[in-house]
Amino acid sequence: MSLRKPRRDSDVILSKYNQKELLFKFLIIGDYGVGKTAIVRRYTEGKFSSNYKITIGADFAIKTLYWDPNTKINLQLWDIAGHERFGYMTRVYYKYAVAAALVFDISRVATFQSVKKWLSDLREKVTLQDGSSIPIVLLANKYDIQQSAIQTDQIIKFCKDNKICKWFITSAKDNLNIDNAMYYLVENVLRAKIDDDIRDSIRLRETLLIDENNGCCKSQ
Numbered sequence: 001m002s003l004r005k006p007r008r009d010s011d012v013i014l015s016k017y018n019q020k021e022l023l024f025k026f027l028i029i030g031d032y033g034v035g036k037t038a039i040v041r042r043y044t045e046g047k048f049s050s051n052y053k054i055t056i057g058a059d060f061a062i063k064t065l066y067w068d069p070n071t072k073i074n075l076q077l078w079d080i081a082g083h084e085r086f087g088y089m090t091r092v093y094y095k096y097a098v099a100a101a102l103v104f105d106i107s108r109v110a111t112f113q114s115v116k117k118w119l120s121d122l123r124e125k126v127t128l129q130d131g132s133s134i135p136i137v138l139l140a141n142k143y144d145i146q147q148s149a150i151q152t153d154q155i156i157k158f159c160k161d162n163k164i165c166k167w168f169i170t171s172a173k174d175n176l177n178i179d180n181a182m183y184y185l186v187e188n189v190l191r192a193k194i195d196d197d198i199r200d201s202i203r204l205r206e207t208l209l210i211d212e213n214n215g216c217c218k219s220q
Ligand SMILES: Nc1nc2c(ncn2[C@@H]2O[C@H](COP(=O)(O)OP(=O)(O)OP(=O)(O)O)[C@@H](O)[C@H]2O)c(=O)[nH]1
Pocket: 030, 031, 032, 033, 034, 035, 036, 037, 038, 039, 049, 050, 051, 052, 053, 054, 055, 056, 080, 081, 082, 083, 141, 142, 143, 144, 145, 170, 171, 172, 173, 174
C-alpha cells in the first residue's frame, strides 16, 4: 500500500535546491456590499474605488508572497458573490480552500447578523484533509466610516462563542489591517502544514520500523 497522500492544491509544486513554491486557496465571504472585492483589490493591486460593481458568481485574484528566502507562496483569493440571488450556487467555489476571511460592514448590522450563517455554511462545507476546520478571520470592514453600528463587545463575544480566534477592524479604503489579516491566515496555514508534514514523517518512520521488524525490508 502506498503511503503517499494524493497531492492537494496547497502542496509543494517545486522542490529544487530546497526552494518551495506553495499554492493556497483563500475564500473571502460575507454579505453583498461589505467590501470583499475592495479588500481583494486593495491587497492584490493596492487600489480602491468607491464605485460598487456587484460580483457575479465568483472572481479570483492572485498575490505572490516571497515568504522567506526559500518559500514562495501563490495566494489565490476567491472573492465570492455575497448577493442572495447567487445563493448556494457559489458554494462550489469553496472546494480545496485552506483558509477564509469572513467580512461584514461595521455600518450595517444586518451584515454582522449574517456572519453566523456564512460561518456555519463554511464549517459545514470546508474541512481540511484530517477533518479539522480551516483557519478563519472575521473582518469588521469600513472602519473609516466611523459610524459603527456594532459594539466591539458584541464582536468579541461572537468570536468567543463561535470559536473564531482572530478578528480585525479593516478598511479597504484606508488600507487598514488587510495585510495583517492575510498574514495571520498564511501563518496559520503554514503552521498546520508543518504539523501535517511532521505527522506524515512520523507515520512513515513508524511504518518503516514495523516493516523492518517484520523482516520485509531485509535482503535475503
Ligand atoms: N468607505 C468605505 N467603503 C468601502 C470599503 N470597502 C468597500 N467599500 C465600498 O463598498 C461598496 C461595496 O464594495 P464591494 O467590495 O464591491 O462589496 P462586495 O462585498 O464585493 O459586494 P458583492 O460583490 O455584491 O458581494 C463599494 O462602493 C466600495 O467602494 C471601505 O473600507 N470603506
